[in-house]
Amino acid sequence: MSNPPTPESPRDSESEVSADRTVPVETPAAPGLSRRGLLALGGGVGLAVGAVAGGITGIAVTKNNSSSAAELEYSFYGEHQSGIITPAQDRMHFAAFDMRDDATRDDLISLLQDWSYATSRMMMGLDVSAKGAFRGGPYLPPEDTGEASGLGPSGLTITFGFGRSLFRSDDGTDRFGLAAQLPEDFTDLPTMVNDFIQPARSGGDLCVQACSNDPQVAVHAIRNLTRIAFGRAQLKWSQLGFGRTSSTSTAQDTPRNLFGQKDGTNNLKAEEPDRLTENVWITDGPAWSHGGSYLVARRIAMTIEVWDGVQLQEQDRVLGRDKESGAPLSGGTEFTAPDFAATDDGGKLLIDIRSHVARTHPENNDGIAMLRRGYNYVDGNDDTGRLDAGLFFIAFVNQPDRFAAVHTNMARDDMFVEYLKTTSSSVFVVPGGIGESEYVGQSLFEA
Amino acid sequence: MKSITVNRATLGAGAAVGVAALTFSGCVANVSTTSADGVLTVTSTADACTVSSNTTTSGNTTFQITNSGTQTTEFYLLSSDGLRIVAEKENIAPGSNAELTVSLQPGDYFTACKPGMRGENVGETAFTVTGEAVELAGEDAELLSTAVSDYLNFVKNEVAELQPEVAKFAQTYAEGDDATARDLFATTRVHYERIEPIAEALGVLDPRIDYREIDYLAEAEALAKDDETFTQWLGFHRMEKDLWVPAKDAVQPDGTSAWDGWEPSTAAERKVLADTLVSDVNKLYETVNADDFSSAQGVDIATVSNGASGLLEEIAVGKVTGEEDWWSHTDLYDFQANLQGSRVAFELVAPIAERKSETGKELVASITSEFDKLQAQLDEYGSLKDGYVSYDTVTRDQQRELVDQIDATREPLSKLTNAVLGIN
Numbered sequence: 001m002s003n004p005p006t007p008e009s010p011r012d013s014e015s016e017v018s019a020d021r022t023v024p025v026e027t028p029a030a031p032g033l034s035r036r037g038l039l040a041l042g043g044g045v046g047l048a049v050g051a052v053a054g055g056i057t058g059i060a061v062t063k064n065n066s067s068s069a070a071e072l073e074y075s076f077y078g079e080h081q082s083g084i085i086t087p088a089q090d091r092m093h094f095a096a097f098d099m100r101d102d103a104t105r106d107d108l109i110s111l112l113q114d115w116s117y118a119t120s121r122m123m124m125g126l127d128v129s130a131k132g133a134f135r136g137g138p139y140l141p142p143e144d145t146g147e148a149s150g151l152g153p154s155g156l157t158i159t160f161g162f163g164r165s166l167f168r169s170d171d172g173t174d175r176f177g178l179a180a181q182l183p184e185d186f187t188d189l190p191t192m193v194n195d196f197i198q199p200a201r202s203g204g205d206l207c208v209q210a211c212s213n214d215p216q217v218a219v220h221a222i223r224n225l226t227r228i229a230f231g232r233a234q235l236k237w238s239q240l241g242f243g244r245t246s247s248t249s250t251a252q253d254t255p256r257n258l259f260g261q262k263d264g265t266n267n268l269k270a271e272e273p274d275r276l277t278e279n280v281w282i283t284d285g286p287a288w289s290h291g292g293s294y295l296v297a298r299r300i301a302m303t304i305e306v307w308d309g310v311q312l313q314e315q316d317r318v319l320g321r322d323k324e325s326g327a328p329l330s331g332g333t334e335f336t337a338p339d340f341a342a343t344d345d346g347g348k349l350l351i352d353i354r355s356h357v358a359r360t361h362p363e364n365n366d367g368i369a370m371l372r373r374g375y376n377y378v379d380g381n382d383d384t385g386r387l388d389a390g391l392f393f394i395a396f397v398n399q400p401d402r403f404a405a406v407h408t409n410m411a412r413d414d415m416f417v418e419y420l421k422t423t424s425s426s427v428f429v430v431p432g433g434i435g436e437s438e439y440v441g442q443s444l445f446e447a
Numbered sequence: 448m449k450s451i452t453v454n455r456a457t458l459g460a461g462a463a464v465g466v467a468a469l470t471f472s473g474c475v476a477n478v479s480t481t482s483a484d485g486v487l488t489v490t491s492t493a494d495a496c497t498v499s500s501n502t503t504t505s506g507n508t509t510f511q512i513t514n515s516g517t518q519t520t521e522f523y524l525l526s527s528d529g530l531r532i533v534a535e536k537e538n539i540a541p542g543s544n545a546e547l548t549v550s551l552q553p554g555d556y557f558t559a560c561k562p563g564m565r566g567e568n569v570g571e572t573a574f575t576v577t578g579e580a581v582e583l584a585g586e587d588a589e590l591l592s593t594a595v596s597d598y599l600n601f602v603k604n605e606v607a608e609l610q611p612e613v614a615k616f617a618q619t620y621a622e623g624d625d626a627t628a629r630d631l632f633a634t635t636r637v638h639y640e641r642i643e644p645i646a647e648a649l650g651v652l653d654p655r656i657d658y659r660e661i662d663y664l665a666e667a668e669a670l671a672k673d674d675e676t677f678t679q680w681l682g683f684h685r686m687e688k689d690l691w692v693p694a695k696d697a698v699q700p701d702g703t704s705a706w707d708g709w710e711p712s713t714a715a716e717r718k719v720l721a722d723t724l725v726s727d728v729n730k731l732y733e734t735v736n737a738d739d740f741s742s743a744q745g746v747d748i749a750t751v752s753n754g755a756s757g758l759l760e761e762i763a764v765g766k767v768t769g770e771e772d773w774w775s776h777t778d779l780y781d782f783q784a785n786l787q788g789s790r791v792a793f794e795l796v797a798p799i800a801e802r803k804s805e806t807g808k809e810l811v812a813s814i815t816s817e818f819d820k821l822q823a824q825l826d827e828y829g830s831l832k833d834g835y836v837s838y839d840t841v842t843r844d845q846q847r848e849l850v851d852q853i854d855a856t857r858e859p860l861s862k863l864t865n866a867v868l869g870i871n
Contacts (some may be wrong), residue, residue: 100851102820117538120519124565130521130535137531139749139865231817231855234847436519437540 069213070152076120078433079291080281081440083157084371084396085270087249089211092241092375093218094297094392095226096204096426097233099166105176108166109445111232115160115208115225116439125153128224145227148220154212158221160440161207161295161428164188181447183285185399186429189296193411194421201237201424207295209394215242237424239299241375241392248373254326254334258302258376258389259419261319262326265334266361268371279369282398282429288443291432293396296370296403299377299424302390307419318415320355328357340364352415359414365406371396390420400427486511489558491520491539496560496570503551504578510547514539520562522547527555529571550804551576590802591748594795598751599741601791602642606732609638613728617721620686623714629690633777636683637831640784641791644757648744649734650674655727656682659773660709661701681723684772689717691774700770752796752864758789759860763853767846769838779828779835786825790818793863800866807866810859817856824852 074082099108118128127133133146167182168174191197210221219240226235245257246264250271257263268275282289307315312323320338321328328338330350338357342350351358362369374393381387397403411417431441488499489512498510514520518541524534533556536547553576559568612635619628639646639657647653651674654666663670663680670677689712693705712720734740744750765771766782793814800807829835841849 100855121564126565130523130537130561130564131532135530135532137533137865139868141861227858230858234851234854437543 070154071125072155072213073125073153074123074155074157076116076123076158076434077436080433081159081292081430082123082433083159083209083211084280084293084373084430085248085276086155086157086211087252087270088244088246088373089155089157089218090213090242090244091211091215091218092244092392093210093215093222093238094241094394095208095210095222095238096163096236097206097208097226097229098236099175099205099233100231103175103232105178105445107232108176109439111229112160112441113439114228116434118224118228119158119221119440120436122148122221122224123153123156123158125151125156128228145220145224147223148214148217151214151217151220154214154217156210156212156217156221158225159209159211159295159430161209161430162441162444163203163205163207163426163428165203166205178444181286181288181444183282183289183429185282185285185401186294186427187400187404189400189404189425189427190408192407192422194417195425196421196423197425198423201239201299203426204236204428206233207297207426207428209295215240239377239392239424240379241377243376245374245376245391246372248371257391258304258378259307259315259319261315261321261323262334263374264372265321265326266357266369268369275369276371278398279402280371280396280398282432284398286444286447288431288441288447289429292430293371293398294400294403295428295430296393296395296397296400297424297426297428298393298422300391300393301388301421301423303386303419303421304389305386317352318355318419320351320357329355338363354413354415356410356414356416359410359412360406365409368402368406370403370406396430485509489513489522489560490515491522491560491562491569492516493518493562494569496522496558496568496572498558498572498574501558501572502575502577505551505553505576505581506578508549508551508576510536510549512536512539512545512547514541514543514545514562516562517541518563520560521564523557523559523561523568524549524574525557525559525568525571527557529557548805550581552581553578590799594751594799595741595746595748597795598754598792599735599746601795602645603735605638605642605788606728606735609635610728610732612638614725617686617725620690621718621721623717625690628686629775632683632687632690632775633772633780633835634831636777637780637784639683640761640781641788643761643785643788644754645735645744646731649731651677652727652731652734654682656724656731657684658682659684659700659770660688661699661703664708681720682727683724684774685712686717686720686724687772688774693774700768700773748796748799748867749864751792752867755789755792755796755863756857756860758785758792759853759857761785763850763857767849767853769841769846772838776837776839777835778838779825779841780831783825783831783835786818786821789860790822793818793860796863796867800863803866810862810866813859814856814863817852817859821849821852821856824849 074086076082121128127144127146127149129143131137131140131143133142133144133149136143164182164186166176167178167186208222208225210218210225212218212221222238229235244255246267247254248267248270250269254262254265268279270276277283280293282292282294310318316323316329326334327336328351330336330339330342338351338361340349340351340353340358340361340363344350358364372393372395374391374395376389377392378387378389395403431444434440434442485503485506485508487503487508487510489510490497491512491514493516510522510524512522520539520541522536522539522545523532524547525531526533534547534549536545539545556574556576557568557571558574559571561568612631616628616631616635619625619631643653643657646656651670654663654670655674655677658666658680660680688705688709692711695706697705699705737743740746762782762785766778766785769776769778771781772778797811797814801811828841
C-alpha cells in the first residue's frame with residue numbers, strides 16, 4: 001500500500017488540534033482582556049478547567065482513547081468562524097432555515113443571539129442552557145433534548161451563514177432592513193451542466209453547518225437550534241454527511257470520496273494563510289463581511305453503480321490521478337504538482353485535458369483555488385434499487401463568481417460530470433468571527 | 448353548579464354551543480406575596496460568588512448581579528439537593544450587570560456562579576429563605592379552584608352537546624340517509640375533539656368511539672381483553688368509511704389496501720354500530736357527570752394546563768397529517784375543535800400564571816399571540832359555521848405553514864404548567 005497508516009496518525013496530532021487556534025486574533029474583546037489572545041497562544045479553551053486542557057494534550061498521544069477524542073474542543077470565538085479552516089471533522093449535519101413570514105428584524109437578531117449563546121455552550125460540550133436536559137425541574141420540558149449528554153464536544157463546530165434572500169426576498173422585499181448591506185459580490189450561481197436543482201432542498205435565509213467527530217453531537221446541535229428557532233425561523237432542508245471528503249490541514253490524511261478516490265489533495269489548507277487570504281476570506285465589500293467567506297453547498301448525486309463498472313485505467317483517466325496513490329498521472333507522489341504538458345513516448349498527454357484534475361486545477365483556472373469541506377452522503381436508496389449516494393460538496397471562497405468560474409470550466413467537458421447530477425445548490429455568506437459577548441453577525445446589524 | 452363559563456370568542460360565534468362569556472367577576476390585580484420585595488447583590492469573580500446576604504424572607508427577591516471576572520458568568524439559585532436549578536441568569540458578560548427576580552418560597556437553597564459556564568460551581572453557598580409560604584390567597588386561590596371547576600363544566604357541557612348530535616348522526620347513518628350523515632359527521636365530532644384528552648383518559652371509551660381502523664387492528668387483541676364486548680372495529684371512523692367509501696385502489700395511511708379485510712357495513716351492522724356509538728357516548732356522559740369524576744380522574748389545575756398542550760399535540764401528530772379523517776378529509780374541523788379546546792384550557796389557567804410572576808405574564812402574552820396567529824391561519828380555510836375546505840386540497844406547502852405555527856405555539860405553551868405550579 002502506498003499509504004500505510006502510521007502509528008501516530010497526523011490526524012490526531014497536537015498540531016492538528018491547535019491549527020485552528022494559531023490564527024492570530026486581531027480584535028481582543030475588551031482592553032486588557034486577553035482571553036482569546038491566550039487561547040491563540042496557549043491553544044487551550046480549557047484554561048479555565050484543568051481537565052479539558054489535559055484532554056487536549058491527551059488527544060495528541062492517545063489516539064484510540066475515545067474519551068479524549070470526545071474532549072476535542074474548538075473555540076466559538078475568533079477572527080473567523082470555526083468550521084472553515086478547522087481540521088475537517090468526520091461527520092456533518094447541515095441545515096437551512098427560512099425566517100417566518102411575520103418575523104421582524106428584532107426576531108432575527110434575537111434568534112442569532114439565542115443561537116450564539118446555545119452554540120457557545122454546545123461547542124464546549126455543554127447542554128444548550130444551564131437548566132439543560134435534566135435540571136429544570138419536573139414541570140417543564142427539558143431545555144436541552146439530552147441525546148448528546150456525556151458525549152463531550154467531540155470537535156463540534158457550528159458555522160452560520162446568511163442567504164441572499166435574507167437581504168432581499170426574491171420579490172425584492174427588504175424584510176429586515178438589510179438590503180443596503182447585500183454585498184455586490186453575492187451573486188447566484190449560473191445553471192451548470194447536469195443541474196437538476198430541487199428548490200425545496202436549496203437556498204434558505206440562514207444556514208447552519210454543524211460538524212463533529214460524533215454524528216449524534218452534530219445532529220443534537222441542529223435539532224436544538226431548530227427548536228430554539230420555533231416561532232422565528234423554520235427548518236427548510238437539512239443534510240447529513242459522513243466521511244469528510246477533504247483535508248483542510250496538512251496534518252490530515254487525504255480521505256476518499258464514494259468513487260474511491262483521494263479527494264481534495266490540492267485543497268487549500270489552514271497552514272497557508274496567504275492563499276486563504278487570496279481565495280477564502282472576504283476582504284472586499286461591506287466591512288461586516290470582512291473575515292467571512294462564501295459557503296457554496298451542492299448536493300451532488302453520484303451514479304456509483306455505473307462508476308463501479310468502469311475499468312480502473314478509465315477511472316484513473318477520468319480523475320487524472322492514480323486511484324491508489326493519488327499521484328497525478330504525470331508521475332511522482334500524491335503531492336507532486338501535476339505536469340499537464342507531460343506526454344508518453346507516443347506524444348500523448350499523460351493527463352487528459354478533460355480529466356477532473358486538469359479541469360479544476362488552479363493552474364488552468366487563473367490561479368483560483370477554494371477551500372473544500374464536503375462530506376459523503378447516502379440517503380437510503382431510490383425505487384430502482386440504487387443507492388441515493390453522493391457528495392455533499394461544500395466550498396469556501398471569497399467570491400461566488402470564482403467558484404462558478406472553476407465549476408463552469410469543470411462542468412463543460414470534465415469526463416466526471418457524466419457520473420454526477422446536482423440536486424441542490426446554495427450560496428450563503430458566512431460573516432466573520434465574533435468575540436465573547438457578541439452574537440454571530442452582530443456587525444451586520446450595527447452597520 | 449355554576450353555569451358554564453367559557454369564552455365565546457374562543458369557541459367562535461358560529462360554534463354550535465350556547466355558552467356564556469367567561470368572566471371572572473371581581474377579579475382584580477392582587478399582590479399575594481407576603482413580604483416586601485428584597486434586593487440582594489451578587490458579585491461573580493473567577494473564584495467567588497458573593498451574595499450580600501445568605502438569607503432573605505419569602506416573596507419577590509431581586510438578585511442584582513455584577514460580573515467582576517474576566518469570563519462570561521452565570522448565576523444560579525439551586526434546590527436544597529444542589530441539583531435542580533430553581534432560577535438562573537445566564538450569559539452575563541465580563542464587566543456587565545444583570546438582574547434576576549424570583550418569587551421565593553421558604554426553604555433551603557444554594558446560590559452559586561459559574562464563570563466560564565462550565566466545571567464545578569464557584570462559591571456555592573447555602574441560602575435560606577424564611578417567612579411565610581407564598582400562597583395563592585383570597586381571590587387567587589378562588590381563581591385556581593374556579594379554573595378547575597370551569598374546565599370540568601366545559602367538559603360536561605361539550606359531552607352534553609355531543610349526545611343529541613351523535614343520536615341524530617347515528618340515526619341518519621343507520622337509516623341509510625348518507626347525504627345527511629355526511630353533513631353531520633364533522634360538526635358532531637367537534638364536541639368530542641374539544642375534550643379529547645379527557646376522553647382519552649377514560650379506558651376503552653376512546654378506542655370504542657374514535658379509533659381509526661389501523662389503530663384498532665393493531666390493538667384488537669388487547670382491546671378485547673380489556674373489554675370482552677369490544678370484538679370489532681367501532682365508532683366514528685368506521686361509520687366515516689361507510690359514508691365515504693374508498694376507491695378500490697385506495698390505501699390506508701399506513702399504505703395498506705383500503706379494501707383489505709374491509710367491506711361496507713350492512714344495514715344490520717349499521718344499526719349495531721349506530722346503537723353502540725350512542726350508548727358509548729351516553730357512558731361518557733355518565734362518567735364525566737359522576738360525583739366522583741374529578742377525584743377519580745385526579746383532575747386538578749395541571750390537568751387543565753396539560754390539556755391545553757395535549758390538544759395541540761393531537762393536532763401536530765394526527766390532524767395536520769390528514770390521518771384522522773382519512774376518508775372524509777374533514778380534518779380541519781377536528782383541527783379547529785382541538786384548537787378551541789386547547790385555548791379554553793389555556794385561558795382558564797392564564798390568569799393564574801399572569802398573577803404569579805412577570806415571567807408568567809410574558810409567557811401568557813406570547814402564547815396568546817401565537818394562538819391568534821394559528822387561528823388566523825386556520826380561518827383562511829373556512830369556519831365551523833360555514834364549513835372548511837376538504838383537507839386533501841390543502842397543499843404540502845400549506846401544511847408546512849400550519850406545522851410551523853403549531854410548533855411556534857407549542858413551544859411557549861409547554862411552559863404553562865410550570866408557570867402555574869413552579870416556583871418562578
